[in-house]
Amino acid sequence: MSATANILSRLQPVGFRRLAHAHLNLPPAALVEAAVCRKEGVLTDTGALMADTGQFTGRSPKDRFIVRDEKTADSVWWGDINIPFEAAKFDQLHQKMVAYLEDKELYVREGYAGAHPASQLKLRIVNELAWHNLFCYNMFLRPEEGADTSWAADFSIICAPSFEADPAVDGTRQKNFAILNFTKKLILIGGTGYAGEMKKGIFGVLNYLLPHEQDTLPMHCSANIGSHGDAAVFFGLSGTGKTTLSTDPNRHLVGDDEHGWLPGEGGIFNFEGGCYAKVIDLGAEKEPEIWNAIKFGSIVENTRFVPGTRTVDYANKSVTENTRTAYPIDYIPNIAVPSIGPVPTNIFFLTADATGVLPPLSKLDKSHAMYHFLSGYTAKVAGTEMGILEPQATFSACFGAVFLPLHPTRYAEMLGQKMDDHPVNVWLVNTGWSGGGYGVGSRMKLSYTRALITAALTGQLDDVKFRPHPVFGVQVPGAVPGIPTELLDPRRTWADKNAYDKAANQLATKFITNFEKYAAAANEEILAGAPVVAPVAEVQVEAPVLVAA
Known part of the structure; x- marks a missing residue:
């Protein structure tokens, strides 16, 4: 033949x-x-193939x-x-x-x-x-x-x-x-x-x-494995730090975007054989693993050269901000081979909260985990898209609504069942703002976020006492090694406490409004994870009572 x-x-x-x-x-x-x-396409000075996608620079x-x-x-x-x-x-x-x-x-x-x-x-x-x-x-x-x-x-x-x-x-x-x-x-x-x-x-x-x-749960997330064989998964929409935080020199990368969670004791597995990472403003110090992966065999999309050279100018967004690279996963050091891991011990929901309301780290029970999974919250800020002049709350069910052919509650219920079957911790991590919203407060330091995640991964929070957030009901730790105590309670970082209370209620209202489209199909356990909007005068939490998690 x-x-x-x-x-x-x-x-x-x-x-x-x-x-x-x-x-x-x-x-x-x-x-x-x-x-x-x-x-x-043409070759860059690192040997990667540079190609344009034409009129469409995204899905x-x-x-x-x-x-x-x-x-x-x-x-x-x-x-x-x-x-x-x-x-x-x-x-x-x-x-x-x-x-x-x-x-x-x-x-x-x-x-x-x-x-x-x-x-x-x-x-x-x-x-x-x-x-x-x-x-x-x-x-x-x-x-x-x-x-x-x-x-x-x-x-x-x-x-x-x-x-x-x-x-x-x-x-x-x-x-x-x-x-x-x-x-x-x-x-x-x-x-x-x-x-x-x-x-x-x-x-x-x-x-x-x-x-x-x-009966396998598909997940729009990254995943890694620690030296003791513990797996962690990271959910998050664009700009929340999913790729950055899951790429850890002390842990083996399973994959950076798409995974499945098998029934029983089957654990997790990567869907893909490569990585498709954003490269806008990419630098060798900021993202060394991605930087070094852009070599012969890799692709860079919609990027431009420094004039007169074949060196990619990663700050150039003249074509699009959605510049990307695609490379085989084995171009990244410290990967899991094969791309399979055990049942997760920790799950992280990453959100870049531009309102400065959510705690930098909080623990979720089953109800709150399913509710926040269905909500898939983050915020777009000015400059990320044309027409956005102030922060906008953004919700995407299961942190990937556009990829879900089934009703989102199906996936949330599967996550809840996994929590029933396995002793998994679920954490909400705010990689966004503290001390006020965008334009007033400051962006959470990456070093603090890494320290918070490390504390969760290494069991440093097992004996810490937590208290419930008065509006969102999530459990906030009273202390985390290496983190200023006042940073853990977002209200304490605001100069104007009443302004924080109002912002918290406003964000909670957005959650509730967004959830209306799922409410009819959501069970009572999911609904129990909703925030509670209270009169501002009642939202006084200067001296919270600490309770065991």
């Missing part, structure tokens, strides 16, 4: 009947060479669809996040894409999603661009050298940035689209060069399949 015939046989299940020219599982060097020759959530059919009609959480798409329109678009690609040079990649053998998803990806195929090599798990990959894929992706839909005919909103079809086990991506659509498309697939079929 010729090479082309071999590849065609593997692509027939996804609709291809002929191929002009295709490459199968090319190594990174060949893909870099192809990308440079085809003018898809386009309003153009992400799920085919609504017999399989998904009653299981998917339909709405603004999971937008339904007609099965017949999908078939029509699929046929048009295949016909468009059959005359082009294609790059085919085979790999896995899911480091644990019990939950591996076999993937086959068809790329129009060589650098996209390198992205897939970096981000998905790579089969062992010489392994037979002529499998029937569990899920496939067809990605063609130059193929644009006709919205009037094809049923899309715009010319770009990303459509998941769970019945046909296929993702179609067109009209966008943003490589992250492929990564997050498969994450969405796993968020649907794993709870349904394996």
Whole structure:
């Protein structure tokens, strides 16, 4: 069988009947060479491939669809996040894409999603661009050298940035689209060069399949393992410090973005084989692991050079603030091999609270853990997005609502069940402001946040007394080694205590308002974790009573 015939046989299940020219599982060097020759990118002075994603420098959530059919009609959480798409329109678009690609040079990649053998998803990806195929090599798990990959894929992706839909005919909103079809086990991506659509498309697939079929909790989080074999996971939205805080020289990195938590004693596992990190303002001192990982085989997206050089100017955001790098996880030192860990001992919810209300560290019982998991709170501040002139509260269910095909309460209930089954500690960590809100207070020192997390990880808080926050009900430690005591109670850091009380109530009201869309489906235990808005005169906590956690 010729090479082309071999590849065609593997692509027939996804609709291809002929191929002009295709490459199968090319190594990174060949893909870099192809990308440079085809003018898809250029090399930086560290050997990384610099490529642009075109018009779209991030995902386009309003153009992400799920085919609504017999399989998904009653299981998917339909709405603004999971937008339904007609099965017949999908078939029509699929046929048009295949016909468009059959005359082009294609790059085919085979790999896995899911480091644990019990939950591996076999993937086959068809790329129009060589650098996209390198992205897939970096981000998905790579089969062992010489392994037979002529499998029937569990899920496939067809990605063609130059193929644009006709919205009037094809049923899309715009010319770009990303459509998941769970019945046909296929993702179609067109009209966008943003490589992250492929990564997050498969994450969405796993968020649907794993709870349904394996009672496994998918998580948008980073994870690491300590020297004593204790695992920790870190949830957090953009800007909260998830990647920074999980990259610890004293702990082994399991992964930086997507994980699953198996039932029983199965523990956690990484979905991916690489890292997709933001690089805006990246520096060697600030993020040495990421800095050193940007070398031959890595990709940098939408960055620009220092004029007259091939040195990347990471402060340059002329294209986008969402500049990124993609590299294999083994480019990072001190990783867990394989990317698997035990049942977590500690879970951290990271939030950059720009109001300065939340404590720098607090402990959550089951009710508060499920409530805050469903809330997924952080804050955007001025300068992060156009049009934002003052801090804005932002909520994203399970710290990743845009990737959840099922109702968010399903994932929160699974987390609650995990807490029933295992002695896991859940912590809320404010990496945001203290002593006042944004513009008045100051950002929490990274050294303090690291010290707080280390104290939690190493058991230094096991015998510390805690007291409940009067509005949010979370348990606040009375003392933490190396941390100023007054910093632990956010109210004490404010010069104007009444102003703090008002801000706390205002933030609590935002939590409650946001939660209204989940309330009907949430059980009583979740609802018990809600904050309590009280008259300011009653919120006086100068001398709190300490109680054992």
